[in-house]
Amino acid sequence: METSLNVDEIDSIKAHGLKDLASAGSDKELDDWRVKFLGRKGLLTIALRSLVSLEPSERQKIGSLANKTKEDLLNEFQSRKSQITAVQSSDIDSSHFDVTLPGTKLSLGKLHPTTQIIREICSIFEGMGFSVVEGPEIEWDEYNFQKLNIPKNHPARDMWNTFWVAEEDSSGNQMLLRTHTSPMQARIMETNAPPVRVIVPGKCYRYEATDATHESQFYQIEGLAVDKNITFANLKGTLYQFARQLFGENRRVRFRCDYFPFVEPGVDMSIDCFACQGKAVGCRICASTGWVEIMGAGMVHPAVLESAGYDPSVYTGFAFGLGPERIGMLKYGIEDIRMFYENDCRFLEMF
Numbered sequence: 434m435e436t437s438l439n440v441d442e443i444d445s446i447k448a449h450g451l452k453d454l455a456s457a458g459s460d461k462e463l464d465d466w467r468v469k470f471l472g473r474k475g476l477l478t479i480a481l482r483s484l485v486s487l488e489p490s491e492r493q494k495i496g497s498l499a500n501k502t503k504e505d506l507l508n509e510f511q512s513r514k515s516q517i518t519a520v521q522s523s524d525i526d527s528s529h530f531d532v533t534l535p536g537t538k539l540s541l542g543k544l545h546p547t548t549q550i551i552r553e554i555c556s557i558f559e560g561m562g563f564s565v566v567e568g569p570e571i572e573w574d575e576y577n578f579q580k581l582n583i584p585k586n587h588p589a590r591d592m593w594n595t596f597w598v599a600e601e602d603s604s605g606n607q608m609l610l611r612t613h614t615s616p617m618q619a620r621i622m623e624t625n626a627p628p629v630r631v632i633v634p635g636k637c638y639r640y641e642a643t644d645a646t647h648e649s650q651f652y653q654i655e656g657l658a659v660d661k662n663i664t665f666a667n668l669k670g671t672l673y674q675f676a677r678q679l680f681g682e683n684r685r686v687r688f689r690c691d692y693f694p695f696v697e698p699g700v701d702m703s704i705d706c707f708a709c710q711g712k713a714v715g716c717r718i719c720a721s722t723g724w725v726e727i728m729g730a731g732m733v734h735p736a737v738l739e740s741a742g743y744d745p746s747v748y749t750g751f752a753f754g755l756g757p758e759r760i761g762m763l764k765y766g767i768e769d770i771r772m773f774y775e776n777d778c779r780f781l782e783m784f
């Protein structure tokens with residue numbers, strides 16, 4: 434028979450067990466520990482089995498110590514197990530807050546560059562006494578063309594191919610996506626007595642192929658001033674002032690004859706190139722001409738005044754139209770108008 438079980442041996446199993454338990458760090462290690470000490474062939478189980486070989490008096494004393502040890506080890510095992518479970522669940526707890534981690538960056542929204550340019554242009558004209566109004570994007574042929582001195586079948590309609598939204602009705606009216614914000618000229622004069630000074634920003638549409646300078650959808654800002662004694666000098670002075678405020682105090686302007694059916698005379702207005710200061714050498718902005726065209730304008734055609742109910746022998750006025758995207762392209766050196774509509778955040782965040 435082996436040497437008999439004694440107090441030292443049981444204490445040694447306990448000390449050994451507690452030491453191993455403290456270093457167990459995972460479910461697997463815990464399980465191995467349980468098998469080694471408390472399993473069917475575990476150290477303590479074997480010790481308990483050998484109790485039978487002891488003298489009855491010894492058996493009781495050693496037996497109760499062995500049972501107490503088993504109980505202690507089991508308790509320690511349970512508490513170590515819950516410790517490990519708590520550590521594991523805290524690792525994946527989303528509410529666990531680590532103050533040393535860098536914070537999540539919040540990106541601030543901002544206005545689209547087109548909106549910024551429109552607001553800047555509108556505020557310049559508001560400073561000269563113009564008010565801002567808006568109109569419908571789906572418009573009647575009558576307002577988009579006829580009241581602007583462009584009757585049906587007029588060849589000038591070729592300049593404004595558009596999207597028709599319905600067939601002509603029985604009275605010959607047809608709706609379309611407006612090709613310019615100019616229809617508001619007639620709408621404003623029909624509902625307001627002179628004097629009129631308005632600026633009309635809004636979306637327009639044309640049926641045409643897109644390229645770096647053309648889009649089928651774009652913005653336009655229309656301006657209209659009508660009163661007694663308005664002359665071409667007022668047109669020039671107003672637009673000159675506008676160009677200097679938007680592009681810089683030293684800008685020069687140039688007016689050249691142009692044709693639009695709803696004005697007479699009509700002009701295109703250019704400013705001297707702000708990129709090369711008019712030197713016109715190797716400049717991409719002005720194509721080395723020294724001048725950059727920024728808008729069309731003219732004195733309101735008497736037929737337009739008359740069709741809106743104003744007496745052209747008493748009232749005169751001037752009108753102009755410009756593309757804010759084109760102005761933005763010039764001002765910020767943007768080379769492709771399509772970038773305004775691509776929603777590429779890398780582009781939008783630059784403004």
Ligand SMILES: [Zn+2]
Binds near residue numbers: 712721724
């Ligand atoms: Zn230039």
